[in-house]
Amino acid sequence: MKAITVRNNSGRSFIRWVYQDKRYSLTWGLWADKVEKARLEYCAQIIYKDCLVGELDTTLTKYRYWLEGIVSSSNGPVNGNSNSTPKQTYPALIELLEQRLVDYYNVADENLLRHLRNYKKVIDTAVKAKDFITWLKNKGNKSSSQKRYLTILKILRKDLFGDIEIKVAEKPKPKPFTTDEIDRILNSLQTDQYYSHYYGFILTLLNTGLRISEGIGLRWGDLDLQKREIHMYESLGRTRGNTSHRERRTTKTAKYRIIPVNNKLHDLLQDLYKGQSKEQLIFTSPTGKVLDDHLISQRC
Template structure:
């Protein structure tokens, strides 16, 4: 017997399988509801396991009762053994584990670890508040708490719906000045240990690409004749393992073209081109770049040596965006180049370089 998969049937979730020559189907919930879909995924595994072990309920009452939040008694009815059915929701950990199987996210994986460390099963809204308080007392950033809470509300709205968190507005990313950029690049170019990463940092500063986009850049994506870079893929970490990455579409899933300026053209022209499928930037031993290692060693030490206040390597992107706007490029054109929406450009970057001159009254 093959594992059972949840399929879409109109607006509903559908399971269809065969057992001992007979065909069965079960339709329930909304296809667009992540919780309903997760519950059906659980039932798919339960039916599969019951079929293999010979415990399959051919009446389907067991599975329907579970979906309706009732405890199955084995007599064809869902109840708690008394006259009044007792609601029962699937365990939070099970729902989160299923969500990770379907759509892996680093934040959800971290949330799973914290739920396990909490060592208490969350069954009531009061216990849900205790868990969120525990996260806060651990010193977890409010922004991370809010990200966790969004996932928890999707999984168990009945437990977490009443909880609200306020996150203060983040300050705009502080770009590097032209002088700081020149000093950083000069230092890398002359550094006997970190010279290898000079081209990579120059590439980030002159394209505004996301780091995973630059790491995944291949020679086939670069057209020096037309002076343009085609961006449509990234190399993301596979389940938080920095030594293993998988190729995916960009964050926005949209293709875009990044122009190549004179400085970047000279840099790329001087590099040895490999096969079209080869990565443009690698480690000294030819492996995929690990941006954490670059950030903690090359980048951090370079800024410390120069006495430049530390900002993450990702700030190369905000630096590019801010200086593009400062140079007079229309925000909607900048948005198209870096793969943001114009709203994001206006909200987070406009005015970060040039400040308005107020009148003297």
């Protein structure tokens, strides 16, 4: 069974899947609403797992209740009656977040989990939810971090955190390198005594817009030199609990992309290719290990 992905359906977030040769679909929230879209993405994971173990609620009641912020005590219609009001039982926030981390590891989730454990108070009302956000602020968390935590909390418990808003001062827009600056960077790097090894990696990032983890994880099998294309669907992200180690996973957006390769990059990659296996990384450290982006950014 293929993973269930959220799609845009006339401005609404929408999922569709097949279970036991029957088609199902579910629509929830506006496509432009990132929090509601994320809730549907998380719900899609629940549906996917239920399908794999043969426990899909074919009425979809369980999943609609979950999206509303209600966890039903049954798998399907409550007491056999689809018109019954479900018992509103909620797992603790820590439990919900631990489960989310199993499915999708993120540093922000990990930090939020640490804060929840340190808080040591039950959060089961909207008032207590606001108290927790105030506590985060008083602990010295930046407003941008608070907002990121709040987004996660809204995905997990919209009923508690849905009405809370955090304003973040607008940051100045980043000023990208000019073409002249890029040329100067690459020219300097190409002839540098210590860091010329990383020229190809930096050139690739600047010519494709790949994320750092995507560039690090790029393999020869992802490249089609004849068609001049990079096929991007995986990255080499940091491992939970061990940032010095990386593991292969889908890209940040979990979307498959085809990236065109221009002449300059094509010439470079053609020169680098020596008949390596498809599984071999294109860019490695001077000793053949996985690239360390911290070393590159801080030194190179």
